[in-house]
Amino acid sequence: MGLLRLGIIVAVGVALLPSDSEQQEMLYNRAALAAHWTVTFCDRNAETCEQAGALWGSFKKKAQFAAELAYDTISEQIAAAASVGDDASRKNASGSYPSQFQGSGIETGTLKPGDLEPNWRGGAQSSHPKATGRLVVRGGT
Numbered sequence: 001m002g003l004l005r006l007g008i009i010v011a012v013g014v015a016l017l018p019s020d021s022e023q024q025e026m027l028y029n030r031a032a033l034a035a036h037w038t039v040t041f042c043d044r045n046a047e048t049c050e051q052a053g054a055l056w057g058s059f060k061k062k063a064q065f066a067a068e069l070a071y072d073t074i075s076e077q078i079a080a081a082a083s084v085g086d087d088a089s090r091k092n093a094s095g096s097y098p099s100q101f102q103g104s105g106i107e108t109g110t111l112k113p114g115d116l117e118p119n120w121r122g123g124a125q126s127s128h129p130k131a132t133g134r135l136v137v138r139g140g141t
Contacts (some may be wrong), residue, residue, distance in 0.1 A: 018024050042049035
């Protein structure tokens, strides 16, 4: 679909180009003049370019600070979630895994705490091929 859209845009662009050689030359000259005018902006407006350069430098410093702040905040959130996750993955005194809904005020309806426990937990006794490094064929003879 993207190629079709691109093809249509190119076809419309080509169709809008002038077919007369004089008009083609005039269009080419205007495009070259516009490109030259754009490239030489700082030659004509040195003071404006200096101010823009100073603003750009300030913007880069602020953007770097914002990125570092976001990275630090996300890292702290991940570390906090990992430490909470480690606590939640341990069994409580009754031998069952604590539910994330217990004490949170979230309505669980008719579900019992055992219904909210995960069905499987990996570990040393896991027979998963990635855990043991061997392939397990089930149902074979």
